[in-house]
Amino acid sequence: MADQETDVLVVGAGPTGLALAVVLRQAGLKVTVVERGTSRDQRTRAITLHAPTLEFLDALNLLAAVREQGLPLERISFHTHHGSYHGSLTGLDSSVDGYLNLPQPAYEELLEGVARDCGVDFRYGTTYMGHSGGSHSPDEPLTVRLDGDSGAALVRCQYLVGCDGAGSQVRARLGSSMEGRHAPASYLLVEGEPLRPATEPETGIYVGEAGMVTLAPLPAGQVRIAGPADMMLALDKNAQVTADQVATLVDALGFGDRLRLRQVERVAQYTVQERIASRMADGRVALAGDAAHLNAPAGGQGLNLGIGDVLALAWRIVYAIRHNSTVDMAAYEAERREAAAEAIAAANVLPLVQRMRTARGAADKESLQQTLTRHAPRWSQLYPHHPAPDAPELPGAYRLEEGTRVPTAVREGGEQIDLLPAEADATLSTLLVRHRSSLAEMRDVAGDRAALLGCPPVGTLNTVRLDEDHPRIRAMWPQDAAALLVRPDRRVAAVLAVDAPRRLKLSTA
CATH class of the missing domain: 3.40.30 (Glutaredoxin)
Known part of the structure; x- marks a missing residue:
């Protein structure tokens, strides 16, 4: 493999790495993406695209394609044996209304098509082995060591961005660790054709006495059922589960055939991590996406948080290279650390769920609905938490101040x-x-x-x-x-x- 030079080397061809490569290349920079795998992972993986991500795709002229392949939805609903509560994600401050479910492989394929069309250089089957240099000074060489089927190579670049996921080797090279916690219960996942078609425009969360699961509709009439069906169940990371075992635990929630599958396509179990990297950047090396933070899947936070990283980092890199200056990585890290913490907090619905389990009277239920109505927009990531006060003149609006996000x-x-x-x-x-x-x-x-x-x-x-x-x-x-x-x-x-x-x-x- 021949040595080369590039403006920005991106490690990882997942959603975050592809999005970053597109933005930087369209800004005129030379971008190389290296990916250890040789083919795209075809598991559905992340599925939820919230309004800011849909706005980003709209700017790339991909919104029509995403809507054609995906499934548009309007709300996240909680269903208990004593009633239902709905959190609307429509009518928010965005040029794109609602949200959409689309399996990650389809999303990645669309992004990679744009990246290739605009001239991003891809190297699949290539492993990041380490780097040297990369201090804040743009004059100091930053050299990345790679290894692939064609042998070892060195790439000289101005910036290196690790978008290589939860097991990030770029993060390890920075000496950064993931700090936080993992949920004590195991999350079970099963996908396939439902016995009862999902007809409501929602992601439904079904709350039982001892656990809960999410029923997320997918394109082509498929669904995903996932969650801590039993809050006391803690399996080893590598434990294998069967569709029958998952079905037994889900049935125990007591919702009958609403959560039963006619045909199973995929079964998995995993642990939920809520962690943020102790260091997201060092000199001219940065982390983004799952390499920088991990969170519970509630509300579909992870993939969309990575797009926020891209938008916060890309303009800084472009400006620095064009003006032969340096990126203020401390500001990038502070902003994205706050955003990650907010996403983790927004995904924590257990206190709300516990109130739902015990709510009986009309007053309790009305209070719960009001709480969910206020909480649901946080999942959209349109309104990142900032100290800016609510606008008292109009409920639901917020005052634009330094650091707040301006709606489209x-x-x-x-x-x-x-x-x-x-x-x-x-x-x-x-x-x-x-x-x-x-x-x-x-x-x-x-x-x-x-x-x-x-x-x-x-x-x-x-x-x-x-x-x-x-x-x-x-x-x-x-x-x-x-x-x-x-x-x-x-x-x-x-x-x-x-x-x-x-x-x-x-x-x-």
């Missing part, structure tokens, strides 16, 4: 107001301006601030027409703000005050 669109009373294009352009920032009369002044101020904060230059000016007093946008807009400088990953980099630049508020978020 806002929804109110069935109306959609487009706010920020769902672009995956890592080369440009956006300026949202309150009044058209201040466009020129705000562009000059934003250009200075973008350079100071290490953001890409402003490429788009959007005018938020607050003159029309749209209630939701008015509730979200920061008080006294004339404009918002928005990074390529749609996070607010700076709030520009009305009498900017004297009252300009800066952030390195």
Whole structure:
């Protein structure tokens, strides 16, 4: 295998690695992806694509293909023997409504097609063996050692990103460990054709006295049943289970043929990890996706969290290479550590489930439904937790401040107001301006601030027409703000005050 040079070497051709390769290549960088496997894993694996990921796919012109192959859904529902509770994922602030179930192999195939079309270099059957160099200085060589069927090779690159999953060798080379816990109960999984077709537009969680399972519909009439059917069951990692054993445990939940399969296609058991890497970056080497964090599958968090890593990291790498500077990896790590912690917290539904098991009266049930209605949007990852307060003028809205995510669109009373294009352009920032009369002044101020904060230059000016007093946008807009400088990953980099630049508020978020 011949030695080579590339701008960015990505280790791992899973969802995160493929997405990162596409964004970087479309920004004009030379990208190489190495993958130890020689073929794609055809197990369904991750299946849930939430709104931010669908926005990302829309920017790649893949949304139509994903919708054609996937199964659109609207809510996550909890079913007990005493009633049902529904958490809607429609009507949220996004240009894409609801969520979608699509097996991971199909998602990866679509992404790899785009990556190959735009010129990403792939090396399958190639193993990352280690690296040297890679300090913060862009002048110090970063050399990666690879091994494959064609022999050993060295690749010189400017950045190395480990997207190589839970057993990441890049993470091991950094001396980073996964800190957190694993769930004490074993999760069982079975897939196949259901005895009763899944007709509701939902992912259903069936709660019994001693356990619970999720019934997730899949394309082509298939379903996945998975979860800690017995909270006391703890199997060895390599223990084998049969379809009959899973069926017996699921039947014990007491939901009859609603959770029975006519034909079984796959059976597995696994443990759930809730862990975050002790170090997500070092110099010009970074981790993303499962290499950086692991979480429970509730709400479909993992794959979507990896796309968030991609959007937060890609613009930083592009800017650094174009300006011969360095990535502020500390800021990247702080942001994604917070996002991972929020995803882990959002996936913890056990306290809610325990309340459902004991709820009897109308007041208890109404309180539970209100709690779930507030909690469900957290699964979408549209609203990452930040200290920004809720907008008191309008329930459900939140105040845009430094670090918060700017929606692609806002929804109110069935109306959609487009706010920020769902672009995956890592080369440009956006300026949202309150009044058209201040466009020129705000562009000059934003250009200075973008350079100071290490953001890409402003490429788009959007005018938020607050003159029309749209209630939701008015509730979200920061008080006294004339404009918002928005990074390529749609996070607010700076709030520009009305009498900017004297009252300009800066952030390195």
